[in-house]
Amino acid sequence: MSAVVSTACPYCGVGCGVNVRVQDADERVIQISGDSGHPANRGRLCGKGLALADTVTLEGRLLRPLIGERETDWSTALDEVASRLQQVLDEHGPEAIGFYLSGQMLTEDYYVANKLCKGFIGTANVDTNSRLCMASSVAGHKKAFGSDTVPVRYEDLESADLVVLVGSNLAWCHPVLYQRLREAKAQRPDMRIVVIDPRVTDTVDIADLHLAIAPGSDTLLFNGALHQLRLHAQADYVFLEQHVDGFSEALNAAERMAADPVAVAQACGVSVDALARFYQWFCYTEKTVTVYSQGVNQSTIGTEKVLSIINCHLFTGRIGKPGMGPFSVTGQPNAMGGREVGGLANQLAAHMDFDADSVDRVARFWKAPNIVSKPGLKAVDLFQAVADGRIKFLWIIATNPAVSMPEAARVAEAIASCPTVVVSDCIKDTDTVRLAKIKLPATAWAEKSGTVTNSERCISRQRAFLPAPGEAKPDWWIICEVAKRLGFAEAFSYQHEAEIFREHARLSAFENFGRRDFDLGALAVISELEYQQLPPQRWPLRATKAKQPKELFEDGRFFTANGKARMHPVVNVGCAVSASDAQMLRLNTGRSRDQWHTMTRTALASRLNQYRPEPTLTLSAFDAASRGIAHGDLVQVRSVNGAAILRAEIAEAQRPGQVFAPIHWSDTYSVNAVISALVTANTDPISGQPELKAMPVDVQKW
Numbered sequence: 001m002s003a004v005v006s007t008a009c010p011y012c013g014v015g016c017g018v019n020v021r022v023q024d025a026d027e028r029v030i031q032i033s034g035d036s037g038h039p040a041n042r043g044r045l046c047g048k049g050l051a052l053a054d055t056v057t058l059e060g061r062l063l064r065p066l067i068g069e070r071e072t073d074w075s076t077a078l079d080e081v082a083s084r085l086q087q088v089l090d091e092h093g094p095e096a097i098g099f100y101l102s103g104q105m106l107t108e109d110y111y112v113a114n115k116l117c118k119g120f121i122g123t124a125n126v127d128t129n130s131r132l133c134m135a136s137s138v139a140g141h142k143k144a145f146g147s148d149t150v151p152v153r154y155e156d157l158e159s160a161d162l163v164v165l166v167g168s169n170l171a172w173c174h175p176v177l178y179q180r181l182r183e184a185k186a187q188r189p190d191m192r193i194v195v196i197d198p199r200v201t202d203t204v205d206i207a208d209l210h211l212a213i214a215p216g217s218d219t220l221l222f223n224g225a226l227h228q229l230r231l232h233a234q235a236d237y238v239f240l241e242q243h244v245d246g247f248s249e250a251l252n253a254a255e256r257m258a259a260d261p262v263a264v265a266q267a268c269g270v271s272v273d274a275l276a277r278f279y280q281w282f283c284y285t286e287k288t289v290t291v292y293s294q295g296v297n298q299s300t301i302g303t304e305k306v307l308s309i310i311n312c313h314l315f316t317g318r319i320g321k322p323g324m325g326p327f328s329v330t331g332q333p334n335a336m337g338g339r340e341v342g343g344l345a346n347q348l349a350a351h352m353d354f355d356a357d358s359v360d361r362v363a364r365f366w367k368a369p370n371i372v373s374k375p376g377l378k379a380v381d382l383f384q385a386v387a388d389g390r391i392k393f394l395w396i397i398a399t400n401p402a403v404s405m406p407e408a409a410r411v412a413e414a415i416a417s418c419p420t421v422v423v424s425d426c427i428k429d430t431d432t433v434r435l436a437k438i439k440l441p442a443t444a445w446a447e448k449s450g451t452v453t454n455s456e457r458c459i460s461r462q463r464a465f466l467p468a469p470g471e472a473k474p475d476w477w478i479i480c481e482v483a484k485r486l487g488f489a490e491a492f493s494y495q496h497e498a499e500i501f502r503e504h505a506r507l508s509a510f511e512n513f514g515r516r517d518f519d520l521g522a523l524a525v526i527s528e529l530e531y532q533q534l535p536p537q538r539w540p541l542r543a544t545k546a547k548q549p550k551e552l553f554e555d556g557r558f559f560t561a562n563g564k565a566r567m568h569p570v571v572n573v574g575c576a577v578s579a580s581d582a583q584m585l586r587l588n589t590g591r592s593r594d595q596w597h598t599m600t601r602t603a604l605a606s607r608l609n610q611y612r613p614e615p616t617l618t619l620s621a622f623d624a625a626s627r628g629i630a631h632g633d634l635v636q637v638r639s640v641n642g643a644a645i646l647r648a649e650i651a652e653a654q655r656p657g658q659v660f661a662p663i664h665w666s667d668t669y670s671v672n673a674v675i676s677a678l679v680t681a682n683t684d685p686i687s688g689q690p691e692l693k694a695m696p697v698d699v700q701k702w
């Protein structure tokens with residue numbers, strides 16, 4: 001019997017540990033089980049994780065490099081990529097080059113892509129599909145804490161007395177974390193759970209209270225909560241005086257917006273009694289964790305929504321202590337690794353911004369000839385620049401923006417019109433790969449080796465357990481080979497992913513004198529064997545284990561210049577687009593329980609396709625009846641951007657005026673089902689994250 005390989009699930013940001021036993025490497029037959037030693041899941045797996053064995057097939061894999069439709073060898077393909085990139089660089093400068101990355105990439109892959117762009121090519125036009133996922137949380141963390149730091153661990157949810165889930169269908173999107181919460185509540189029935197979500201989701205099953213708020217009213221609700229905390233004398237003034245700036249302005253803004261709870265209830269679309277009960281629990285439960293996800297982040301006021309939640313925790317000092325804190329749960333397996341190495345266009349590297357000191361420090365560390373000194377284009381702007389012809393060389397890695405971006409059809413047109421599009425992927429025929437001029441075969445989950453960091457900042461090893469098929473290569477190797485051909489051999493001569501990881505850890509520690517209680521360099525000196533055996537561990541590591549505080553911010557020290565957190569006035573409410581036609585419904589988009597992203601992997605598992613075999617539109621009985629639509633009818637959903645054909649699913653619990661559709665289907669798996677194509681790319685002005693939850697649409701029987 002073969003040995004068990006411990007690795008990490010490649011789907012959501014819970015970051016479960018997976019044990020793999022290879023039964024037949026040639027036939028790619030494996031057995032999957034949950035890793036009982038992993039702190040994220042303690043042996044549990046959800047349906048997607050359990051079906052991983054069905055997805056390691058070679059069916060549909062991209063196995064050789066292609067230039068156009070012609071198969072070629074690696075040397076020719078890499079020469080072609082480098083020469084086209086160099087030509088654009090020479091003729092149009094670095095601003096004409098863009099990279100679009102993915103939260104599916106390992107930290108090591110992300111690190112070298114970011115280093116090549118921001119240090120050597122000289123462009124910060126390197127963004128990631130994480131922009132669609134958690135950019136508003138990143139912006140909120142940085143404004144409030146001075147750094148993109150998540151101050152909560154999964155066990156805090158289990159030990160809290162009140163868990164508030166905002167814009168999060170945890171049961172479907174972070175299933176193992178949901179299981180942990182459900183079990184904690186079963187053991188401690190006095191624990192209260194409040195779900196704040198326009199939809200009645202499966203997560204509501206464990207809720208003591210569900211507030212089905214109107215889309216976009218979150219800031220009103222939490223400004224109201226802040227005002228109530230003040231009225232009920234729940235401020236921790238000692239903590240505020242010592243550790244928080246800006247609370248007067250934030251309180252005044254909250255009072256101006258949300259002093260009257262009756263008006264708040266009315267505007268949020270919930271009953272006065274239900275809102276009063278929530279405020280009562282929120283005011284008088286010290287051990288409160290507020291979990292938030294895409295319903296908060298994917299908004300034109302996403303950063304303010306995040307800040308409205310963080311304000312409440314800072315005001316009460318409910319942060320940095322067991323069972324308390326604001327908690328952003330993110331979508332992808334490398335929830336935080338990409339953020340840490342600078343995968344976003346508005347970050348430099350190792351959580352550093354584009355201030356002069358950081359630019360200088362990174363330039364010296366990398367010995368970078370072309371360090372960038374200002375942020376690049378965020379995802380929506382990046383693809384607009386492609387459409388405008390400003391980006392002439394685009395490299396897309398491990399993601400499918402032709403389906404997943406808002407206004408997806410326009411994004412696909414833009415990609416098709418770009419003079420050079422390189423796509424690195426493990427799948428041969430995605431909607432984006434089809435548009436590529438050069439296709440590079442990348443290794444897939446079973447063959448990849450590196451690290452990922454989950455939603456609670458736990459670094460896990462992803463370990464290869466099957467040989468790379470055909471000519472498939474790791475993303476970091478492909479990027480480094482191009483870098484060498486551009487003349488940067490010395491800086492990209494890694495022989496092993498462990499070398500990249502060590503360099504990333506070294507950069508984190510390099511001249512980083514701010515916090516001596518962290519040992520940022522501890523992982524910079526590990527051997528390849530230690531890297532191979534690296535157990536899951538939370539980042540950053542503490543300097544002295546004996547003195548290790550259990551919670552970040554336990555000492556009230558934040559990562560701002562003066563060490564204080566900052567509360568911010570929250571003044572905006574609502575959604576970007578208001579329905580001009582009273583007949584129009586609000587389209588909310590999100591995940592289906594058993595699918596992942598654009599289905600390139602989960603659709604391979606027949607058991608995952610059984611739950612929702614085709615794309616659906618969930619609508620209320622009232623809206624269906626008024627349009628003559630019966631359950632199971634085909635309906636056309638139309639917005640100003642286009643139309644999609646979906647199967648009507650009438651749900652008693654669906655709120656009239658709102659509809660829901662999953663994001664996963666593309667023309668590869670259905671006909672006219674790209675739901676992101678309907679959504680206008682309105683973005684949060686701070687985070688750049690697009691609004692994906694409230695698009696006005698017309699729905700008619702088809």
Ligand code: SF4
Nearest residue numbers: 009011012016046049
């Ligand atoms: Fe994978 Fe997320 Fe399911 Fe865990 S909860 S098994 S990480 S999809």
